[in-house]
Amino acid sequence: xxxxxxxxxxxxxxxxxxxxxxxxxxxxxxxxxxxxxxxxxxxxxxxxxxxxxxxxxxxxxxxxxxxxxxxxxxxxxxxxxxxxxxxxxxxxxxxxxxxxxxxxxxxxxxxxxxxxxxxxxxxxxxxxxxxxxxxxxxxxxxxxxxxxxxxxxxxxxxxxxxxxxxxxxxxxxxxxxxxxxxxxxxxxxxxxxxxxxxxxxxxxxxxxxxxxxxxxxxxxxxxxxxxxxxxxxxxxxxxxxxxxxxxxxxxxxxxxxxxxxxxxxxxxxxxxxxxxxxxxxxxxxxxxxxxxxxxxxxxxxxxxxxxxxxxxxxxxxxxxxxxxxxxxxxxxxxxxxxxxxxxxxxxxxxxxxxxxxxxxxxxxxxxxxxxxxxxxxxxxxxxxxxxxxxxxxxxxxxxxxxxxxxxxxxxxxxxxxxxxxxxxxxxxxxxxxxxxxxxxxxxxxxxxx
Amino acid sequence: xxxxxxxxxxxxxxxxxxxxxxxxxxxxxxxxxxxxxxxxxxxxxxxxxxxxxxxxxxxxxxxxxxxxxxxxxxxxxxxxxxxxxxxxxxxxxxxxxxxxxxxxxxxxxxxxxxxxxxxxxxxxxxxxxxxxxxxxxxxxxxxxxxxxxxxxxxxxxxxxxxxxxxxxxxxxxxxxxxxxxxxxxxxxxxxxxxxxxxxxxxxxxxxxxxxxxxxxxxxxxxxxxxxxxxxxxxxxxxxxxxxxxxxxxxxxxxxxxxxxxxxxxxxxxxxxxxxxxxxxxxxxxxxxxxxxxxxxxxxxxxxxxxxxxxxxxxxxxxxxxxxxxxxxxxxxxxxxxxxxxxxxxxxxxxxxxxxxxxxxxxxxxxxxxxxxxxxxxxxxxxxxxxxxxxxxxxxxxxxxxxxxxxxxxxxxx
Numbered sequence: 001x002x003x004x005x006x007x008x009x010x011x012x013x014x015x016x017x018x019x020x021x022x023x024x025x026x027x028x029x030x031x032x033x034x035x036x037x038x039x040x041x042x043x044x045x046x047x048x049x050x051x052x053x054x055x056x057x058x059x060x061x062x063x064x065x066x067x068x069x070x071x072x073x074x075x076x077x078x079x080x081x082x083x084x085x086x087x088x089x090x091x092x093x094x095x096x097x098x099x100x101x102x103x104x105x106x107x108x109x110x111x112x113x114x115x116x117x118x119x120x121x122x123x124x125x126x127x128x129x130x131x132x133x134x135x136x137x138x139x140x141x142x143x144x145x146x147x148x149x150x151x152x153x154x155x156x157x158x159x160x161x162x163x164x165x166x167x168x169x170x171x172x173x174x175x176x177x178x179x180x181x182x183x184x185x186x187x188x189x190x191x192x193x194x195x196x197x198x199x200x201x202x203x204x205x206x207x208x209x210x211x212x213x214x215x216x217x218x219x220x221x222x223x224x225x226x227x228x229x230x231x232x233x234x235x236x237x238x239x240x241x242x243x244x245x246x247x248x249x250x251x252x253x254x255x256x257x258x259x260x261x262x263x264x265x266x267x268x269x270x271x272x273x274x275x276x277x278x279x280x281x282x283x284x285x286x287x288x289x290x291x292x293x294x295x296x297x298x299x300x301x302x303x304x305x306x307x308x309x310x311x312x313x314x315x316x317x318x319x320x321x322x323x324x325x326x327x328x329x330x331x332x333x334x335x336x337x338x339x340x341x342x343x344x345x346x347x348x349x350x351x352x353x354x355x356x357x358x359x360x361x362x363x364x365x366x367x368x369x370x371x372x373x374x375x376x377x378x379x380x381x382x383x384x385x386x387x388x389x390x391x392x393x394x395x396x397x398x399x400x401x402x403x404x405x406x407x408x409x410x411x412x413x414x415x416x417x418x419x420x421x422x423x424x425x426x427x428x429x430x431x432x433x434x435x436x437x438x439x440x441x442x443x444x445x446x447x448x449x
Numbered sequence: 450x451x452x453x454x455x456x457x458x459x460x461x462x463x464x465x466x467x468x469x470x471x472x473x474x475x476x477x478x479x480x481x482x483x484x485x486x487x488x489x490x491x492x493x494x495x496x497x498x499x500x501x502x503x504x505x506x507x508x509x510x511x512x513x514x515x516x517x518x519x520x521x522x523x524x525x526x527x528x529x530x531x532x533x534x535x536x537x538x539x540x541x542x543x544x545x546x547x548x549x550x551x552x553x554x555x556x557x558x559x560x561x562x563x564x565x566x567x568x569x570x571x572x573x574x575x576x577x578x579x580x581x582x583x584x585x586x587x588x589x590x591x592x593x594x595x596x597x598x599x600x601x602x603x604x605x606x607x608x609x610x611x612x613x614x615x616x617x618x619x620x621x622x623x624x625x626x627x628x629x630x631x632x633x634x635x636x637x638x639x640x641x642x643x644x645x646x647x648x649x650x651x652x653x654x655x656x657x658x659x660x661x662x663x664x665x666x667x668x669x670x671x672x673x674x675x676x677x678x679x680x681x682x683x684x685x686x687x688x689x690x691x692x693x694x695x696x697x698x699x700x701x702x703x704x705x706x707x708x709x710x711x712x713x714x715x716x717x718x719x720x721x722x723x724x725x726x727x728x729x730x731x732x733x734x735x736x737x738x739x740x741x742x743x744x745x746x747x748x749x750x751x752x753x754x755x756x757x758x759x760x761x762x763x764x765x766x767x768x769x770x771x772x773x774x775x776x777x778x779x780x781x782x783x784x785x786x787x788x789x790x791x792x793x794x795x796x797x798x799x800x801x802x803x804x805x806x807x808x809x810x811x812x813x814x815x816x817x818x819x820x821x822x823x824x825x826x827x828x829x830x831x832x833x834x835x836x837x838x839x840x841x842x843x844x845x846x847x848x849x850x851x852x853x854x855x856x857x858x859x860x861x862x
Binding site for chain 2: 383
C-alpha cells in the first residue's frame, strides 16, 4: 500500500472509524466496516447535469445507462447476469452533482463474491465500450417508421414516464426558473430531442473527460478486512496513467430578486404547487443543517407546522398534502415547499403558505421544535447506518458533493450546539418572503379562464 | 429467536440483534370480516392518530416526532398492522403511546378525517400509474374486498358513521387473532414485562373468518381508462394464483424471479426493455394473499406500443409454460431469489414484518428457512407445471392511454 495516503474519520453509529485512502493518481477508496452478511461496492463519479450544456443535456444519465452495455472483456448483460445470479442488487443513479454505480451482494462463505464483483465493477467503470448497436442509431422523433429500438428509446420512455407524474412536472418548472445561468437549471434526464440524436462519439468523449482517477471514489462497505481489501481495489482500478480532470467552477445564480410565478396545466383534478428557494453550498455544513432542520420543522411529519396549521386545524379544507424538502447540492441547495390543493382555492393556498414563511422568519422556531429537529436528525443517522447500501450512499454523498467526509462529524457537532438565534438568522438569510419561485400545476379547465 | 405467549394469549416472537440502535415492534391483527363500507378500515387506521382520552392529535404527533418514534398503522388485504420503530432507549414510551391509541382513541371529528382522505386520494389519482393500478385491482378481484381501491373508497367513505368506526375498533381491542414480533438489541427479560404492561389488556379470539371467498375469473376481462394527455400507456395484466399457504407459493415466487423480479436480468426486462426498447419500467409481481392472490406483469410504454407490449407479455407467458428453463437459468434464479432475501432482511423492521407475516399467515415464524429450501428444490418441470396451472387461466387486463391508442389496439370498438 505504498503511495496511498490514509486517514480515518469517526462515523456515527458505526463500530469502527471509516478509512479513506487516497492514491497517487487521485482515485480515492473508502472502507467502512459493517458486520453482516452483505457487502456493498460502489463508485461515485463527480459528474452529473452540472457538467452539461444545452447541446448535451442528459448525457451523464444516458452514459450511466450505457455503462451497462459491455466492456472488452464482458459483453452486454453479462455483468447483470453474473451478479444477479448470486443474489446481488445492481444499479446506478445520476443526479445534478454525481453519478454512482453500486452492487450489493451476499458475502458468501469465501471471498469469491467480493473478488468477482470487484473485477466486474472495476472493469465496467474503466472500460465501457458503449457499442453503437446498443445505443441505437440516431433517429427523428417524428418518424413513426422507426422499428429498431435500443437504449435511446429506453431513456425516452423514462422521460415520458416522468412527464406523466404531476409532482415531476411542477418540480421541473420550478427548477428551470430558479436559475438563470447555472447548469442546475436543466433537468438531469435531458430531452427527447437530445437523447434521440446525440452521437456515440460525444458520449465517449464525455466519458473520457469525466471518468478520471481524481473524479472517482470507490466505496467498500461490509464485514471485510481493509488490509486485504484496499490493495485489491487499488489493483483492480488500474487507470493506466489516465489524465486527471481539472474541475470546473460555476458561479451560482443570485436568488431571484422578486417572487417569480409560473403556472402550467395538465389533465388532472387537483392543484400541485412548489415554492423554491436557493440554499447554501453543501460544504457549508452549518447552513445546510439548519435548512434541513427548517424543512423538518415546517413540513415533515404530522407534528410539523404546515400539517398542523393548514390541514389538521384548518377550518376550510384547502390542502390535501403539504410537505417540505431540502436538497443538498454542491453549489447551493434547494429548499422546497410542496402542496396539493383544491384548485378553486389556489390564491388562498399560496397566501396561507406565504404567511407560514412570514411567521417563521419573524418569530423563529421554538425550543421544543429545536429539540425535536435535533432528535429526529440524530435518529436519521442511526437509520442510515442500518444497511450497507445506505452507509455507502451517505459516504458517497459527502465524498463527492462536499468533497470531505469530515462533514459528517462537523454535522453531528453542529447539531448538538445549534441555537434558536442561529436558526432564525439562517432562515432569514435564505427564505426571503419576496424572493421565492412559485410553480403551480393546475387542471386544464382553469387554463380556459 | 424466542417464542413467548403473553398472559392474554398473544403469541410473541422476540429476536435479538446486537448492536442495532433501533428496536422494531410489530402487532398484526387479523381481519375476520369484510368491511361493510369501503374505506372503513383505512379510516380507522387514520383515526387512531386523531386523539385519545389523554392526548389531542397534535400532542400525539408532537410526542412521536419529538422522540423520533415511528408509529404507523396500516390496513393490508388480510390484517391491520401496527409498526413501531424507535431508538432502544425510548421503547417504553413508544409502547405506552401505542397502547394509548389502541385503547383510548376518541374518534372525534371523524368527518374531517374523511374529507382529508378524499383529498389525498384525489391527489393520488392524478398519477396515471396509480389510476391504472387502482382499476387493475378492481378488475382482477371483482366484487371482492381485495379489489377495493381509492375510487371505490371515494364513493363510499362519506357514509361511514362513528358507530361503524367504534365497532371495528372494538374488534381490534376485543377480538381478532393477534401476533407480536420484536426485533432489536433488547433482552427478553426487558421487553416481556413492557409488552405485558402495555399490550396485556388486549383480547384475542379464534373466531372463524366471515370473509367472502374469492370466486375464479370466469372469462378474460379487459378494462380501460382513457387519459387523453398520457405520454405513456400503463398496462397491467394479471392472473389469479393461490394463497400464500399453497405448496405452489415457492415455485410461483421463483417464476416471478425468472419473469420480472430479478432486476436487470429477468426475461421481461431483457426482452421488452433491452432488446425491444419498449419501456423504462417493466416487471412482474407475485402477490399471494390469505384468500388467494395474483401474479401480474406491468409495463409503462409509449401509447402506440400497447399491442406490441401485450404480445410481448403473451410470448413470454407462453414460453415459461411450454419451454423448460435451462439448468443455468434455473440455478441463477434460485441464487438470485435466495440472495435477494438477505438483502431484504437487513433492517430490524423488515425482519419483524416478515417473521410476523409468516407467523400470522399460519406458515410459522421459521418459514423463511423452509421457503429457501423449497426454492432450492424446485425443478424445471415444476416451473412449467405451476406456470401452466395458473398463468393459462383467465386474466385481467387493464390499460390506461389516450382514446385513439386504445382504439388502435382494439380495446375500444
